[in-house]
Structures are given as structure tokens and as C-alpha cells.
Amino acid sequence: MTVGQAAGERLIRIGEVARGAGVSVRAVRYYEQQGLLIAERSPSGQRLYRQDAIPRVRFFQQMFAAGLTSRRIAELLPCWNSGHTDAEQRAMLRAERDRIQAKVDDLQDALDRLDEVITITDTHP
Amino acid sequence: MTVGQAAGERLIRIGEVARGAGVSVRAVRYYEQQGLLIAERSPSGQRLYRQDAIPRVRFFQQMFAAGLTSRRIAELLPCWNSGHTDAEQRAMLRAERDRIQAKVDDLQDALDRLDEVITITDTHP
């Protein structure tokens, strides 16, 4: 029961998705272009999204912040959509996890060096 | 006694700096262009560096990894060189520290989400 597809779900337009997720309209179109977000179209051609598009876009932002490319996210989307993974996808998940962990460690080191300087310059005006 | 300027310090060329710090020669030239690294010149025009150029370049890499731009690093260089700071520099240091800390938190959140999926896909093949 991953996807609750109620019959009368209210579809929303791109502007509402963008505002809801805190990104630009351009960004949402870009995600579609990258195969991350599929939209229905109204008779006149306007994009129509289900409401879970908003948390999805937030999730994309989170992954972008973690350094994943849109290509990589697209490759891993099935892991979230279906919960099913093959060996290659599991390997990619672990690789990204390890890369992010390494990045966290690097940032922590940088943070320590900055704090070091801050402490020195504060106690030694 | 920050800078030990021994009379007969062996100067090294750009290739040795690059290899020692694990970056490309191009990168070292770029740092000079950005005002991060000053080099003497041999009579024939080749760049000559003191050996502490290597840890300096490593430090730049660390700051780049932390998301600082070369401009920002250049603005904060006096904090490391002289240990002296003005109010503006201290504010910048704190701003960067906070930004990096926020980034660490974001990465940790992303890490948790990835681990969540990894756990699920591992226990539910």
C-alpha cells in the first residue's frame, strides 16, 4: 500500500508544487526533464501533479544536498517506488552511503579547524 | 613564530607541490591566480615554493570540500597567516562554521534516509 491512489485526489499545478517544496518552477520542470518526476497533462498541456509530488521534490533536494546527481537519483528511484532492488542498485546505495559518510567526516575535520581558529582569534584579540 | 623562514630552505617547483598535495599542476596555478598561494620566480620564470606550500594546498582542498569558495578562503587567509582578525573576519568565520554545521546535519539526515532504504532492501530481498 505504498501509493494511495484515491479516486478523487486533487491534482495540483506546478506553481503549487514549487511553493510547497520551496523550489522554483524551473527546478520542477528540470526534474521532469531528468526523469525524476512524471506529470499528467491537462487538456491544454499544463502539468498536473499528485500531492505527493511535494515531498518527492523535497526528497530530491535532500539528495542533491548530499551530492547525488539527478542521474544517480533516477537510477535509484525504483528503490523507493517499489522497494525492490537488484544487486547493482544495492551496491550503488552502499557506495553513496559511504561517500556521504566520508563527506561528513571531511566536513567535521574542516569544522574542527575552523573552530580552532575561532577559539584562537577570540581568546587572542 | 608562525613562519619558520630558515635561511637555506629548499625551494620546490610546482610539480612537487602538486604531487605532494595530491592535486594537479593546473590546480596549483589556479590557486595562485586566485591569490591563495604566492610563489617566487626563478630567473627563468618558473614558480618556486617553500615546502609549507604543500600543507597549505591540502588545507585549501579541505576548505573547498567544506564548500568555501576561493574568494572566501582568500578573505580569511589573514586569520591563518597572522592570527589576527577584525570583526568582519570573525563574523565570516562564524558564518562559515554555522553553514558547515548545517550541511553536516543535512548530510546526516540524507544518510539516515539512505540507511533506512538499505536496511529495508536488505531484510526484504
Place this chain on the structure above:
DNA sequence: CTAAAACCTGACGTTAACGTCAGAGGCAAG
């Protein structure tokens, strides 16, 4: 002395995730 390796100065190319602009429809309110 010579050939390879290293260095020099431009200067254009790359990448990712959008920003921005142009020109043209579409949609609810008054």
C-alpha cells in the same frame, strides 16, 4: 650534447542545476 620530462602563458572546454528571457497561450474574477 641531446632527448625526455617539466615548466611557461594564454585560451577555450567542461559540468550540474538551475536562472532568465522571449513570445505565446490559458484561466478565474469582475
Place this chain on the structure above:
DNA sequence: CTTGCCTCTGACGTTAACGTCAGGTTTTAG
């Protein structure tokens, strides 16, 4: 009906930290 806001499709622009290539000089190993 028209005003104003939203949306559409292209398509070029942006940014940072380099990569890469061209064409020429310098240093070093043998």
C-alpha cells in the same frame, strides 16, 4: 471582455574549479 496571474516551450546564460590543448622555453638525466 479584459485584466492579471499562471503556465507553456525553447534556448541561451551562469558559476567554480579546474581539464585540456597549443606552442614554446627550461631543466635534468645519461
